[in-house]
Amino acid sequence: METTHLISIQQFCTHYNVPKTFINALHEYxxxxxxxxxxxxxxxxxQLNDIEKMMRLHYDLDINLEGIDAIYNLLKQVEALQNQVVTLRNKLKIYENL
Incomplete structure (x- = not known):
């Protein structure tokens, strides 16, 4: 399989000095x-940017994995709602121009 858009977990963990168990725990959630x-x-x-954010939440702010899971689910909901607002605004502009 082509691995150009993949990075080995071993290489990532070595570079960022985090245990593999952290990545495995993120995968479990x-x-x-x-x-x-x-x-x-x-x-x-x-996924690297998201993982880096999760690392900062966990290691710098001492947020447990359950908290990180809750935060990321809420962020996904906010993003979906923002996209929905943009779509609705665009539809509204169509009717305003009639």
Whole structure:
């Protein structure tokens, strides 16, 4: 499988000095998707920003994984609502111009 958009969990953990168990715990809460290729665990590179944010929440602010899970679910809901507001505003503009 092509691994150009993947980074090995071992390499990530070594670079950021975090234990693999942290990434595995994020995966158990469905906060991170792990891809297994050639008996190696990878994370997608487009998840790196989110993982870095979760690391800061956990290690700098001492928020447990349950809290991180709640925060990210709420952020997803806020983002969905913001998208819905933009869509509704665009529809409203159509009717205002008639």
């Amino acid at each position: 469905d906060l991170v998707e792990i891809t297994i290729t050639d008996n190696e665990n990878y994370i997608k590179t487009n």
